Amino acid sequence: MVEVSSTIKGALSLFDYRLSDALGSGRFGSCYLISQYDKFFVFKIFNSNDVKRFKRKLVLEGKYLKSINHPAIPKLIRVIDTDGIYGLIMERMSGDSLEDLLNQGYPFSKKEIFLIIKQLIDVMEYLYSLKISHRDIKASNILWKNNKISLVDFGSARDLSILSCRFNPDFWGMGDVFMRLALSSQEMTFSHHDFYIDDLNLDSQEKIIVKRLLHIEQPYDNIQDLKRDFVYGFSIDQNNEQKIIN
Template sequence: MKLNGRDIRTIKGALSLSGYQLSGVLGSGRFGTCYSVSRHEENFALKVFNKNDVKRRKTKIAREGKILAAIDHCAIPKMIQVIDADGIYGLIMEKKPGNSLEELINWDYDFSENEILSITTQLIDIMEYLYSLKISHRDVKHSNILWDHGKIFLIDFGSARMLSEQKRRFNADFWGIGDVFLRLALTSQEMALDEGDFSVDGLGLDDMQKNVIKRLLYSKQPYESMYAVKRDFKKVFNLD
């Protein structure tokens, strides 16, 4: 989304009503732009949605804020406030630290096996919490996971839905967990056996470990519950 000077002034004005200041741009995507904002020396993230999307489907866009407001987990940004003024609709959220896994991969960071197992275990625990609330993230990927001193944070709930709304046989959350593991493992000198093999079979895993990842990626009988995912992952990687 490309904003003109008037849009920026409008955002600054809407923020000032609640005591916030616009600090900078964090990034942009097809649904809008994320900004860094501050208040009383504390930093937050502001997600401003595309104006056309707000006009066409404001009810659906508002769902992200409602879902975040129902979540209370240290690895997920807290919902702070909705900005809805002068055609600007956005969400002010807690700003989590760290760099995305996507950035780290692009910077050729060599993840160790222990780091990859820790990241995946934390991700499964976060998803287990969300499923206890009947929430599906539906966009689990490297750009939506921040990593900071060994801890991960799951962000961007723009595609999230309640599980009761899911009618598909394919579970995007399971697949996302498997994809995160695979992509990190393929960058790891410790885990990747063949630089030219980008499949699960190209990793230094035993058959039981490969089977769990393949089930997550739907190349084997898929999982039906997050509980089973957590149970099997911890068992085959000796994390109990």
């Protein structure tokens, strides 16, 4: 049984939720698996000291999730704000994080890597239509199951308008995820000593796209140009993309 305070258990019980397991912790709080009848959800509870000091910022995560309706992003079910407890109950997304899969030595293929980044670009295009920047795209925040991604943890999300015109953390994050997956892929590396973009098994156009994501070359200034270049720039059989999903 998860060891948590009776106050947290009591706050959950007010809404007929029960604690099932601990999922992990981060800078501002912890996540738990909770259940209500036969359904499971994720409960993200923020550290009480941070709630006192930064609540105006912490509430933004719930605000953004409430406005989002996308199958790859967890839905906000309820905000709990009672007895000094502040947390979010969210839809439980299935799959393992890319971080866990990398640590397990999962051999990503080039087609899988293409599909992950392509879906990530589509999700970001949707978020940008809502003027939302995720700002924390990394392997641990992307779940992967049945060749489909989920993007989680919107704790760093902010209004798109505050992004610097010189640096887009979402694009850089996608580039970083691409590199981590590519460097773990036997199909995309020639040896265990390959650590740089130019060492990867990519053509010149593909390398430029990755370099632009990582701000090594002229960075992208909009999601539409990135999507166009990525879809048409990578030498993946587009006709087989649906086969990968299925």
